[in-house]
Each structure stands twice: as structure tokens, then as C-alpha cells.
Amino acid sequence: YLPANIAVQTWGKLLDGPQEVVPIGLGARDTLRLEACYLLYGNDMDDHVTPLEAGISWATKLDKGDFIGKKQVVDMKEHGVPRKIIAFKLDEKGIARTGMEIYVGDQRIGAVTSGSVLPTVGGAGGMALVNAKDVKIGDKIEIDVRGRKKLATVVKKPFYQAKTHS
Numbered sequence: 001y002l003p004a005n006i007a008v009q010t011w012g013k014l015l016d017g018p019q020e021v022v023p024i025g026l027g028a029r030d031t032l033r034l035e036a037c038y039l040l041y042g043n044d045m046d047d048h049v050t051p052l053e054a055g056i057s058w059a060t061k062l063d064k065g066d067f068i069g070k071k072q073v074v075d076m077k078e079h080g081v082p083r084k085i086i087a088f089k090l091d092e093k094g095i096a097r098t099g100m101e102i103y104v105g106d107q108r109i110g111a112v113t114s115g116s117v118l119p120t121v122g123g124a125g126g127m128a129l130v131n132a133k134d135v136k137i138g139d140k141i142e143i144d145v146r147g148r149k150k151l152a153t154v155v156k157k158p159f160y161q162a163k164t165h166s
Contacts, residue, residue, distance in 0.1 A: 031116050034126060037087055037157035043098055044085055044113040044127055052076045053083045053129070055157070084132045085113065087159060088141060089125035091151040096126050096143045103142045103149065109134040112143060121159045125152070 002010055014021050030040070039045050045054040050073050052060070060073055076082070090096060096115035101108050115126030128143075135141060135154050142149040 027116075030114070031119055034114055034116055035118050035121055035159045037127060037159065039085070039127075040114060044129070049083070049085075049129060050076060050081075052081045053085065053132075055085050081132050083110065083129050085127050086130055086135060087125065087127050087155050087157045088143070088152040089118070089121070089123055089155050089159070090143070091140075091153055093124075094143075094145045094148075094150045095124050096128075096145060096150070096152070101144045102128050102130055103144065104134055104139070107134070109141070118159055125155070125159060127157075 015023075033040065039054055039056065045051075045056075050069065051057055052073060053076070057077075062070065062074060062077070088096070088102075095117065096112045098112055098114060100112040100115070102110045102112065110128050110130030112126050112128045116124065118125050130141075137154050137156050139154045141152050141154060143152055144150075
């Protein structure tokens, strides 16, 4: 973030700098945030998905006063979360997109919230909001991709494993 009055000048300096910098669009942002399992408001979470369901309970401090939805979050904390965000990797060719339905057998258990190609992981995958009790890591699910059910595996978040040097 920077003040608007220096944005154009700063952009020009970045592009003309000693390192090769190439502008990228929202598609690149989306695939990279998806591989890291970063949530996108409006897709993976919104006013109808609690922080507990989204897997970010650490962002909600129940002892810091009142807030919209607090009663629902407290109830979920006490009685369990009915839905959860999972990550999945497709076992077959195809791309799962937002809104596509997820099944275990003939039972619809949820829907894709974000899906795309996973360039650094290889293949395709995404995240979905599903009934919490219906799947766990390693389970097989099916995603209705334009009328054809495609096999996928529920995987641990995030998709990639960061490589660090000692």
C-alpha cells in the first residue's frame, strides 16, 4: 500500500529496476493463494461462513467483547462445527470451479468454494465447504464437473510444503 499520488511513479520504478519484474493478474494471485490455502472473502468465506467453519478460529477472540455472530460462534465452539473448509486434489483431469457440487457416493456433502490449476503442486485442486462429519484427510470425494463426477482426494492444507534451508 502506498499513497495514490506516488503510485504511478513507484510502479514505473519497479518495472525499470535492476530485477526483472513482470506484472501478473488476478489469475496468478488466485492460483498462488489457493496453493497456500489462503481464504478469499466472497468465495471461501462470507457472512454465512463462521471463522470456525473457515478454519481460522485463531482470528476470533471470544473474550474481547460483543460482535455480530458471536452467539453462533460460541454455540459452534460448544457443540461442534457443522461445516468445514477442506482442501482437495483432483485425481482425474478437470478443473473444479466455485459452486460445483461435492459428493460421497450419492450424498451431496458440499460445494467447491475455490478451484484451479495448482502450478507449483501439479494438477488441479481447490477448497470446498462440506459437512464436517462426512470427510477427513485421505478420503475420496467426487466433484460434479459439468455433469461428470471427477474423483478427488481430501488433502492436508496447505497444498505445498515450504522448503527451508538450515
